[in-house]
Amino acid sequence: MIQFLGNIEAKADAKGRVFIPAGFRKQLQAASEERLVLRKDVFQKCLVLYPESVWFKTQSQLRRRLSKWNARQQEVFRQFVSDAEIMIPDGNGRILLPKRYLQMAGIQSEVRFIGVDNTIEIWAKERAEQPFMDPEEFSEALQDILGDAPWEEEDENDQ
Numbered sequence: 001m002i003q004f005l006g007n008i009e010a011k012a013d014a015k016g017r018v019f020i021p022a023g024f025r026k027q028l029q030a031a032s033e034e035r036l037v038l039r040k041d042v043f044q045k046c047l048v049l050y051p052e053s054v055w056f057k058t059q060s061q062l063r064r065r066l067s068k069w070n071a072r073q074q075e076v077f078r079q080f081v082s083d084a085e086i087m088i089p090d091g092n093g094r095i096l097l098p099k100r101y102l103q104m105a106g107i108q109s110e111v112r113f114i115g116v117d118n119t120i121e122i123w124a125k126e127r128a129e130q131p132f133m134d135p136e137e138f139s140e141a142l143q144d145i146l147g148d149a150p151w152e153e154e155d156e157n158d159q
Helices: 022-030 052-065 071-082 099-105 135-146
Strands: 004-011 017-019 036-040 047-051 084-087 094-096 110-117 119-124
Touching (some): 004 017, 004 022, 036 052, 036 099, 052 071, 071 084
Antiparallel strands (some): 017 094, 036 047, 047 119
């Protein structure tokens, strides 16, 4: 399973082309992921790059939870997939971010790539320079989520 980690600055050129950071490209190549899917994040004003296999798993997970015979649920699914576009990096590792996506995310030229689990988020640099949560709110949220969980050490065989 592919896992991205990192926070890397980059610049989009006048046409909207941007280099995928080398570390992320290496991970994609190692996982034989040649195609990516781009869409605006559902909750935040950023873009999300999904390796194609991750996109199809995500899409399938959503489809399984929605009924084709429920009009509202069908609209939700249609909205989710219609906002997505396939990206194939060129030989130099660049992708072209269409203007509508740049506008959706408020990206001018400077961007920040953030590895988030099995996806890569693309933020306008100035948005990503601010904390996503207030530090105190973050620690309280972690405590609420994990505070009662027993401490578990990773077994070497689990890796």
